[in-house]
Structures are given as C-alpha cells and as structure tokens.
Amino acid sequence: xxxxxxxxxxxxxxxxxxxxxxxxxxxxxxxxxxxxxxxxxxxxxxxxxxxxxxxxxxxxxxxxxxxxxxxxxxxxxxxxxxxxxxxxxxxxxxxxxxxxxxxxxxxxxxxxxxxxxxxxxxxxxxxxxxxxxxxxxxxxxxxxxxxxxxxxxxxxxxxxxxxxxxxxxxxxxxxxxxxxxxxxxxxxxxxxxxxxxxxxxxxxxxxxxxxxxxxxxxxxxxxxxxxxxxxxxxxxxxxxxxxxxxxxxxxxxxxxxxxxxxxxxxxxxxxxxxxxxxxxxxxxxxxxxx
Amino acid sequence: xxxxxxxxxxxxxxxxxxxxxxxxxxxxxxxxxxxxxxxxxxxxxxxxxxxxxxxxxxxxxxxxxxxxxxxxxxxxxxxxxxxxxxxxxxxxxxxxxxxxxxxxxxxxxxxxxxxxxxxxx
Numbered sequence: 001x002x003x004x005x006x007x008x009x010x011x012x013x014x015x016x017x018x019x020x021x022x023x024x025x026x027x028x029x030x031x032x033x034x035x036x037x038x039x040x041x042x043x044x045x046x047x048x049x050x051x052x053x054x055x056x057x058x059x060x061x062x063x064x065x066x067x068x069x070x071x072x073x074x075x076x077x078x079x080x081x082x083x084x085x086x087x088x089x090x091x092x093x094x095x096x097x098x099x100x101x102x103x104x105x106x107x108x109x110x111x112x113x114x115x116x117x118x119x120x121x122x123x124x125x126x127x128x129x130x131x132x133x134x135x136x137x138x139x140x141x142x143x144x145x146x147x148x149x150x151x152x153x154x155x156x157x158x159x160x161x162x163x164x165x166x167x168x169x170x171x172x173x174x175x176x177x178x179x180x181x182x183x184x185x186x187x188x189x190x191x192x193x194x195x196x197x198x199x200x201x202x203x204x205x206x207x208x209x210x211x212x213x214x215x216x217x218x219x220x221x222x223x224x225x226x227x228x229x230x231x232x233x234x235x236x237x238x239x240x241x242x243x244x245x246x247x248x249x250x251x252x253x254x255x256x257x258x259x260x261x262x263x264x265x266x267x268x269x270x271x272x273x274x275x276x277x278x279x280x281x282x283x284x285x286x287x288x289x290x
Numbered sequence: 291x292x293x294x295x296x297x298x299x300x301x302x303x304x305x306x307x308x309x310x311x312x313x314x315x316x317x318x319x320x321x322x323x324x325x326x327x328x329x330x331x332x333x334x335x336x337x338x339x340x341x342x343x344x345x346x347x348x349x350x351x352x353x354x355x356x357x358x359x360x361x362x363x364x365x366x367x368x369x370x371x372x373x374x375x376x377x378x379x380x381x382x383x384x385x386x387x388x389x390x391x392x393x394x395x396x397x398x399x400x401x402x403x404x405x406x407x408x409x410x411x
Contacts, residue, residue, distance in 0.1 A: 163407075166384065
C-alpha cells in the first residue's frame with residue numbers, strides 16, 4: 001500500500017465513522033482489510049482502495065468501515081483489571097465462597113475472546129489454590145462474527161504480542177503456521193454465546209464477577225443506568241463489577257459503589273435498594289467485608 | 291533516565307527502535323553486533339537491551355550467554371527483537387536468560403507493552 005492509498009483510507013474512515021487512524025496503524029489496516037479485499041476477489045489493498053473510490057461500491061465501503069471500527073481487544077488489556085482480579089476479587093471469593101466452592105464470571109463484551117481467555121489463564125495460573133473449585137467463565141457479545149473468532153481461538157502474531165507475557169504465550173499457545181492457537185484446556189474453561197445487552201438477560205443466572213468494559217460507552221445515560229441496574233440484579237451483595245478505566249457508575253446508578261483507590265472496579269452497594277434476592281448463603285467469616 | 295542499548299545490524303531497525311524508546315524516556319546507545327554490544331556493556335552496563343538474534347560477528351544468543359556471565363551482566367533486562375518467531379527459538383532465548391521476546395515485525399504498541407510487562411516503564 002502506498003502512502004497516498006493509506007492517506008485515502010485514513011480520510012475515508014474519518015469521514016465515515018470518526019475513526020482516527022495514526023500512521024503507525026498500517027499493519028492494522030492490512031490485517032483487517034486484506035481479508036475483506038480477498039473476499040471481494042481483490043488481491044491487494046491497492047485494488048481495494050481503487051474499488052472503494054468507484055461509484056456503486058457501497059457494500060464494500062460498509063464492510064471496510066465495520067472491519068476497522070470493531071473494537072480491538074488485547075490479552076490482559078490495561079493489565080490493572082487482571083491484577084485486581086488476581087489480587088482482590090479472587091482472594092475475596094476464595095474466602096467468601098469457601099462453602100460453595102464455586103465462582104462464576106461473566107465477560108459481557110467478550111469480543112474476539114482475549115478477555116475471557118485472559119481470565120481463564122489467570123485462574124489456571126492460580127493452580128492448587130483452586131483445586132476442588134468450580135469456576136465458570138461466560139463470554140457474550142453482540143456480534144456473531146467476533147464470537148466465531150473467539151471460538152476458533154486463533155490469533156495473529158500481532159495479537160499475541162500486546163499484553164501477553166512471552167512465558168504465557170509459550171505455556172498456553174501452540175504455533176499453527178503464522179497463527180497461534182490457544183490451549184484446548186483454556187478454551188474449555190470459557191463458554192461463548194451471542195447476547196445483546198439491550199435485551200433481557202435475567203436468564204443468564206447469577207455472577208460473582210462481571211467484566212463489562214468499554215461497552216456502556218456506546219449507550220446513552222438512561223440505557224447505561226438501566227443496564228447497570230439489571231447487571232446488579234444478577235449479582236450477590238459482594239459481587240464485583242469491572243468497567244473500563246475511564247468509565248464510572250457515578251451519576252448513573254446507586255446499585256454499585258466504587259472500590260476505593262481501584263479505578264474501574266465496583267462492588268454492589270448493599271445500602272442501595274436493589275431488589276436482588278440472595279440465592280447464595282453468606283459464607284462464614286464474610287460478614288463485615290461486604 | 292534509564293538507558294537502553296539497541297543491538298541490531300540494520301540501521302533502519304535501530305533508528306525505528308530509537309525513536310520509539312526515546313519517546314518512552316530512554317537514553318539510547320546502539321551496537322551493530324553482539325561483540326560491539328558486549329564491549330559497550332563492559333564500559334557501561336545499561337538498564338535494558340533490545341536485542342536482535344541474527345547478526346554478523348556475534349549473534350544475539352551468543353551475546354546474551356556471554357553477558358549473563360559478566361560481572362553485573364545479570365542486571366540488564368533483555369528483550370529479544372527478532373524475525374525468529376518459532377517456539378524453539380523463543381524457548382532457547384528464555385533459557386539463555388532473556389526476559390521478554392518480540393517477534394518482528396513490531397510496532398510502538400508492542401514495544402511499549404513488552405517493556406511494561408518487564409517493569410521497565
């Protein structure tokens with residue numbers, strides 16, 4: 001792709017979707033748009049760029065916008081939520097769920113699978129501490145297409161290099177040509193299904209920990225509040241909610257309160273009048289921590 | 291300011307890496323092969339080393355093995371940065387004492403993520 005062609009794509013995407021593409025994102029454009037080009041019988045990105053400028057290429061234009069605006073996902077993205085998972089949420093659950101020995105986790109924007117698989121790797125790395133425990137990770141996403149990729153568990157060299165320590169790459173991935181396949185054991189820990197957060201999700205059951213990062217940003221205030229309220233109803237009183245680093249519940253709901261000093265981490269607010277019936281007895285020793 | 295030694299026989303790669311790492315507040319020195327890198331380390335042990343594998347005179351793995359045997363050579367954090375992208379090479383590098391491993395081609399985000407991973411930033 002020539003600089004002129006790249007500039008064309010930059011302007012095209014900015015005009016169509018507001019997406020701002022920096023100059024070091026050429027690899028991203030290539031990895032996302034080559035499959036689109038090939039699907040349309042175009043061998044190179046240069047031909048794709050030519051085709052985009054042709055009147056009547058509306059379908060192709062839409063495909064290109066969609067491919068480029070799908071949220072990028074990294075393994076262990078932002079690191080802190082996963083540190084909090086290992087150092088705060090899971091230690092709490094290990095103590096509080098001593099009798100049921102069961103922890104349920106929901107990734108509400110699983111995208112291409114990196115987040116639920118990162119959580120599965122965290123659990124696996126906890127090793128003997130979780131012996132005899134049942135852990136369940138459910139990943140959902142609005143897009144069937146990204147879930148297909150998540151289910152395949154195949155990632156490019158770029159995807160496995162951002163956020164994933166090399167030791168974990170060696171331990172939990174197998175090289176398949178140019179791609180890296182996630183370990184079958186890790187894959188088996190994650191259940192993936194399609195779900196729209198705007199629709200009723202009360203059938204999902206109860207979750208101790210919900211990751212819902214960088215997805216509420218797409219909704220207006222009223223919808224955010226409403227979704228947060230429904231998430232709270234799925235959680236026990238000591239459940240944790242993880243939002244994106246720049247997101248908050250403040251001003252949206254009193255069903256959750258921030259965990260002091262931990263950006264993006266929230267706990268059910270037991271003083272608020274959320275009408276979630278407890279379905280799980282409090283474990284001994286928990287009182288006072290909630 | 292932390293010091294990073296960039297070791298690569300390609301001046302283009304050294305230049306790209308220098309630009310990325312200077313933005314991350316590193317002071318950069320450069321070497322074109324393992325022997326030059328070893329000489330540089332004997333003069334002044336850096337905090338971090340970004341290390342290519344295939345180079346003339348002395349390759350990256352030989353350099354790393356020698357470095358780890360030097361006085362103070364256990365201190366620098368070594369991040370391989372190479373086109374060798376198979377499991378066998380990665381495992382050899384880790385066994386020889388590499389702290390992280392970047393498979394080329396790389397970009398700013400990968401360097402930043404890997405340097406964060408090993409606690410350099």
